[in-house]
Amino acid sequence: MTLDNHASRALPSSVQELTDVLRSDGYIADRGLSTALYIALTLGRPLLLEGEVGVGKTELAKTLASLFGRKLVRLQCYEGIDTNQALYEWDYARQMLQIRALSESEMKEDAVDKLFSAKFLLERPLLEAIRAGDQCVLLIDEVDRADDEFEAFLLELLSDFQITIPEIGTIKAQSRPIVILTSNRTRELHDALKRRCLYNWIGFPDPAREVEIIQARIPDVSEKMANRVVAAVNRLRDMELAKPPGVSETLDWVAALDALGADELTAQSADDTLGSIVKDRDDLELVRTNIQEVVSSV
Amino acid sequence: MSDDAGFITLFTEFGHELRNVGLPIGSDDVMAYCSAIAELNPSDILDVYWAGRSTLVSKRDHIPLYDNVFRSFFLDEKAEFKSENRLKIKASSSAQAVIDIPAPESGSPGTAEEELRMGLQASTSELFRNKTFASCTPEELAALRRIMSSIKLTPPRRKTRRKMASSKGSLISMRRMVRETMRAHGEPRDLHFTKRRLRLRPLVLILDVSGSMADYSRNLLQFAYSAQRAASRVEVFCFGTRLTRITRALDRRRPDEAMNMAAGLVFDWDGGTRIGDSLEMFTRQWGRRGMSRGSIVVICSDGLDRGEPEVLAHAMEKLSRLCYRIVWMNPHKGDSRDFAPTTLGMMVAEPYIDEIVSGHNLKSLEEFSTTLTALR
Numbered sequence: 297m298t299l300d301n302h303a304s305r306a307l308p309s310s311v312q313e314l315t316d317v318l319r320s321d322g323y324i325a326d327r328g329l330s331t332a333l334y335i336a337l338t339l340g341r342p343l344l345l346e347g348e349v350g351v352g353k354t355e356l357a358k359t360l361a362s363l364f365g366r367k368l369v370r371l372q373c374y375e376g377i378d379t380n381q382a383l384y385e386w387d388y389a390r391q392m393l394q395i396r397a398l399s400e401s402e403m404k405e406d407a408v409d410k411l412f413s414a415k416f417l418l419e420r421p422l423l424e425a426i427r428a429g430d431q432c433v434l435l436i437d438e439v440d441r442a443d444d445e446f447e448a449f450l451l452e453l454l455s456d457f458q459i460t461i462p463e464i465g466t467i468k469a470q471s472r473p474i475v476i477l478t479s480n481r482t483r484e485l486h487d488a489l490k491r492r493c494l495y496n497w498i499g500f501p502d503p504a505r506e507v508e509i510i511q512a513r514i515p516d517v518s519e520k521m522a523n524r525v526v527a528a529v530n531r532l533r534d535m536e537l538a539k540p541p542g543v544s545e546t547l548d549w550v551a552a553l554d555a556l557g558a559d560e561l562t563a564q565s566a567d568d569t570l571g572s573i574v575k576d577r578d579d580l581e582l583v584r585t586n587i588q589e590v591v592s593s594v
Numbered sequence: 595m596s597d598d599a600g601f602i603t604l605f606t607e608f609g610h611e612l613r614n615v616g617l618p619i620g621s622d623d624v625m626a627y628c629s630a631i632a633e634l635n636p637s638d639i640l641d642v643y644w645a646g647r648s649t650l651v652s653k654r655d656h657i658p659l660y661d662n663v664f665r666s667f668f669l670d671e672k673a674e675f676k677s678e679n680r681l682k683i684k685a686s687s688s689a690q691a692v693i694d695i696p697a698p699e700s701g702s703p704g705t706a707e708e709e710l711r712m713g714l715q716a717s718t719s720e721l722f723r724n725k726t727f728a729s730c731t732p733e734e735l736a737a738l739r740r741i742m743s744s745i746k747l748t749p750p751r752r753k754t755r756r757k758m759a760s761s762k763g764s765l766i767s768m769r770r771m772v773r774e775t776m777r778a779h780g781e782p783r784d785l786h787f788t789k790r791r792l793r794l795r796p797l798v799l800i801l802d803v804s805g806s807m808a809d810y811s812r813n814l815l816q817f818a819y820s821a822q823r824a825a826s827r828v829e830v831f832c833f834g835t836r837l838t839r840i841t842r843a844l845d846r847r848r849p850d851e852a853m854n855m856a857a858g859l860v861f862d863w864d865g866g867t868r869i870g871d872s873l874e875m876f877t878r879q880w881g882r883r884g885m886s887r888g889s890i891v892v893i894c895s896d897g898l899d900r901g902e903p904e905v906l907a908h909a910m911e912k913l914s915r916l917c918y919r920i921v922w923m924n925p926h927k928g929d930s931r932d933f934a935p936t937t938l939g940m941m942v943a944e945p946y947i948d949e950i951v952s953g954h955n956l957k958s959l960e961e962f963s964t965t966l967t968a969l970r
Contacts, residue, residue: 331634344652346654392771538877
């Protein structure tokens with residue numbers, strides 16, 4: 297199935313081109329991620345991204361949406377999410393008003409049909425994505441937070457890109473949206489769900505790539521500073537913290553240092569801005585006692 | 595790609611190789627792999643690699659295996675399959691062998707007498723050789739296990755965000771109101787309510803399988819197995835010197851098979867005890883990610899810790915913030931009602947424990963199942 301019929305911008309025709317396009321929008325992807333994404337786009341399959349917190353899983357979907365001029369439809373999963381919040385809901389208040397407005401004689405068979413027509417249907421993210429087709433990027437964020445009943449419900453959507461509403465019938469996507477699923481691995485997802493997706497694990501980037509990411513995102517930071525911060529962050533990641541900092545924390549840290557006007561990473565400036573990179577009290581204590589070692593330039 | 599039958603055979607064989615080392619790969623995965631490569635460049639080894647990584651692998655744990663097979667298959671490198679690298683489809687029973695308790699890596703100074711009284715000499719303790727599981731014959735144990743499998747564990751419930759119809763509820767069910775109003779020709783007659791659904795809290799069992807608990811641990815494993823079959827969401831871990839997750843292994847239909855799998859996974863069966871480090875590992879790897887949120891954590895141990903007490907205290911504090919209630923099952927408690935912890939580990943952990951139960955015989959396990967449901 298090809299996707300580039302109505303897209304505002306044609307999808308890239310090679311992995312390298314995709315990597316370059318992503319880079320132009322400030323998203324630095326490694327070969328593995330680009331290839332997985334390229335396959336997902338060309339085969340029209342959903343892409344499941346797993347990885348540490350803050351390595352750019354959600355960011356990828358946002359980047360894709362802005363790059364290809366598509367609407368980002370985001371479904372944030374949480375425990376207890378059900379079809380009413382994910383798919384559609386009937387507009388009960390309007391239905392009630394409609395019933396009240398109808399006179400006795402108008403309450404016939406087709407009155408009921410009218411009540412359950414598209415007019416009274418409230419679109420929720422999944423239905424919106426199905427209707428928009430290739431005009432949108434569907435981001436199903438943190439699937440692992442939803443309960444397993446919800447996962448089962450996603451199966452129909454992900455394999456056939458269609459949704460069944462009892463009162464109306466089956467709605468099928470005219471063209472396939474780009475679908476990105478993310479998971480933080482708080483629990484293992486069902487194999488049935490995984491089988492419908494392509495899979496990529498995003499790890500922490502290597503130092504050179506992380507420097508590149510900083511420079512792409514916060515251009516006015518000097519290369520020297522970026523190098524120092526990345527070195528320090530990598531030391532933090534080796535320190536067995538309860539929550540090792542992700543790339544988004546690195547970016548926050550650089551932004552925080554930048555905001556304070558620090559042009560050098562010193563023990564003092566690091567200590568002042570530590571809250572933007574270490575977010576656990578025990579970790580903070582551990583880092584504070586070793587701050588000299590963390591920021592050292594060797 | 596129709597003239598590239600050679601390629602297809604090659605990639606299919608690669609899929610077979612992966613299947614041979616235990617990766618769950620179906621024909622459709624291989625098809626997806628082939629169509630992925632068709633979109634890429636089959637002569638570029640990196641494309642071949644990444645196409646497979648994203649279509650044939652669906653778990654992070656499988657990546658090293660995939661890498662190994664890929665190297666030996668495409669790059670002719672000698673694959674090094676370390677025994678722990680291969681997926682454990684058949685668990686060996688050799689891991690059940692008794693290992694001597696290792697000396698503590700770092701012990702805090704204290705007099706030998708003091709240590710004895712506080713139970714730090716884990717292996718020599720004679721405290722629990724009573725009329726408990728420990729004193730049962732193998733035949734009796736087998737019978738007990740059969741009975742144990744019938745003990746139903748029901749964790750307490752909590753409210754979820756999902757709703758259900760209820761006459762006692764407090765929220766109006768608009769869906770039902772619309773239906774009923776239509777039926778009544780536009781005149782709503784009764785109010786219909788919903789209330790929030792109840793759901794069982796998850797249960798996390800953390801079992802001590804170290805030397806000092808060896809007599810109980812095999813029974814506990816059986817208990818864990820039946821617990822997992824009874825309650826909705828149960829996670830099971832074993833620890834001695836290190837923590838092992840055995841939930842997946844216990845997820846088998848036949849008890850014996852499940853037990854052997856689980857036993858095979860635990861390396862330090864009958865070894866020493868490092869409760870603090872093991873709990874720390876739990877909070878780090880699983881608890882923080884959300885496994886224990888809102889859950890009942892049951893720790894089964896005698897509290898004879900060979901690690902630093904501060905580590906244990908710290909881990910317990912963290913754990914208590916990550917879960918709903920902590921229940922400590924200590925066989926030493928026995929039938930005594932006014933049990934006061936005597937081991938250092940128990941003393942340190944006590945402030946964070948919501949309930950101490952014994953688990954030394956069948957009766958106490960039954961009592962435990964009642965306590966569990968009543969936890970608030």
